[in-house]
Amino acid sequence: MQNSEEKRNIELNSKQKSGWIKIAVIIVVIAAAFYGYKAWNGGKAAQPQATQAQSAEPLVIVKPVEKADASTQPSEYVGRVEAIQSVQVKPQISGEIAKVCFKEGSIVKAGQLLFQIDPAQYQATVALRKAELEQANANLDAAEKYYARVQAAETRAVSAAERDTAESNVLQGRAAVSQAKANLRLAEINLGYTRITSPITGKIGIANLTKGNYVTPASGALATIVQMNPVRVSYSLPDRDYLDQLELFKKEGSVYKTKLILSNGTELDVPGQRDFEDNAVDQMTGTVMMRLRFTNDGGMLIPGEMVRVFTQPVKSHIVNVIPQTAVMADEEGDYVYVVEADNTAHIVRVKLGREMGSLREVTSGLKDGQNVVVAGLQNIRPGVKVRIDTSASANVYDSNSALDATSGAEIVTSGDSGAAKEEN
Known part of the structure; x- marks a missing residue:
């Protein structure tokens, strides 16, 4: 009896120990799983923080300043149609x-x-002046006849004073006729008005x-x-282009080929007649105002209308160009964002030349090879670091063939640039 009771106690203790062991194992497994998950999640959290820090830098697309031959397309200017007479x-x-x-x-x-x-009062005035002229003629005729009689009389029969009076009356009569004629002419002019x-x-x-x-x-x-036909178009061109145009005039005379594009896109291929150029360069803009005269048989050119003027190229010009999308403007003028080697963006003020399709000539402010921001401008500020989207830059903006297709300007390499300069 006692042995069986001890046996049951031993079995009970054994089961209790086994239960506690199972509980301990479960706790250990849960703890291991918890700390493992925490470690794994912490690793993932660190990665977004690094990514977030990286993504805080604005993403931009840049394009290097390149050289292009501006003479591969006609020179373009903005002009205004003017009436020769108004x-x-x-x-x-x-x-x-x-x-x-x-x-x-x-x-x-x-x-x-x-x-x-209404001419009624002016017609009456003309009639009055005619009557006055007739009266003056009659008075003059009488004075001349009397003077003739005085002249024919013997000297002792007429006094000197009477002779002088007769002569004076003739002169006054002639003056009265002249005055009457002038008054009549004035009345006729007013009637004509x-x-x-x-x-x-x-x-x-x-x-x-x-x-x-x-x-x-x-x-x-x-x-x-x-006046609608002919009309003239006035526009300003850089002094360099003006000198080239003078050379062209010497070679081909005062008429040369031009194309006008109206505000609705209509193109007019019409010869332009040299009409006028200013006698000085505008010191503020570095340009010269010029006028060309055009026939306007169709009446498409309306005085006051803005047009785009394309003139034929004169000779090769190698210039710095950037995409039009890189150019921004404020109250101080035109500017671009340039990205330096440390990926810092800053503002550079530029002076612009002619438009060349999707490109724009830069006459000062930039050097060949500098990287300008062409996309993502809304996200950057001066002095911030940026991330350059090299893939997009290469695929969209960094293709000479693409630039040539969209702008019409021939992009030249540094070697070609030197050769072109020697020719120029």
Whole structure:
């Protein structure tokens, strides 16, 4: 009995020990799993922190400053169409407008009647001046006849004073006739001013005053007429280009090929006639203002319109170029972001030349090979470090063939550049 009881106690103790061992094993496994997960998660957390620090640097695409032959495409300038003649039609006399004799917006011919001012009072004035002239002629005739009789009389029959008076009356009569003639001419001129005609052939605008309005010389312009054919286009070109154009004029005369592109994209291949160039270089812009004259039979060139002017190339010019997307501007002028060797971006002020498709000539501020930011500009500030997206830069912006296709400018290598300079 006692032995069996001891046996049960031993078995019970053995089961309790086995249970505690299992619990301990489970605790150890759980602890190992917990610390293992923590270590694994901590490793992952460290990686994003490093990635986050790296991603804090803005991602940009850069493009090196390159050289291009600017003469592989026509030189492009921005011009404005101007009327060679522009006239404000104003009244020369006072009176009521009796008739408007043109259609607004139409082409009027030189000498065409535009406005008719009521001529009644001016016709009456002409009639009055004619009567005054007739009276003056009659008085002169009487004075001359009397003077002739005095001259024919014997000296003792007429006093010297009477002779002088007769002669004076003749002279006064002649002066009165001249005055009457002048007054009549003035009246006829004023009567002519009642017919307001066009001084030139051109396109007339709106009638600022219409029938029934009383006008005076101080009333201002009744309408405006601009000459539509021919017209001229004025534009400014760099002094270097101006000198080249002078060489071209010497070779080919005053007419040479040009192309105009209007605001709606219409292209006009028309010869330009040399009309005028300024006598000095603008010291602020380094440009010379020039005008070309064009025929405008189709009426496509409207005075005041902005156009793009393309002139034929004169000779080879190797220039520094950057993509148009790199250029930014503020109140101080144009600038670009340049990325240095330590990947720090900073602002460089530049002076720009002609547009060459998707490229822009840089006349000063940059050196060949400097890296300028062409994409990602909205994310950077002066002095910050940036990350360069080399793959995108290589695929999109760093291809000479792609640049050539989009801009029309021939990108040259350093060796080609030297050769071109020697030719130039």
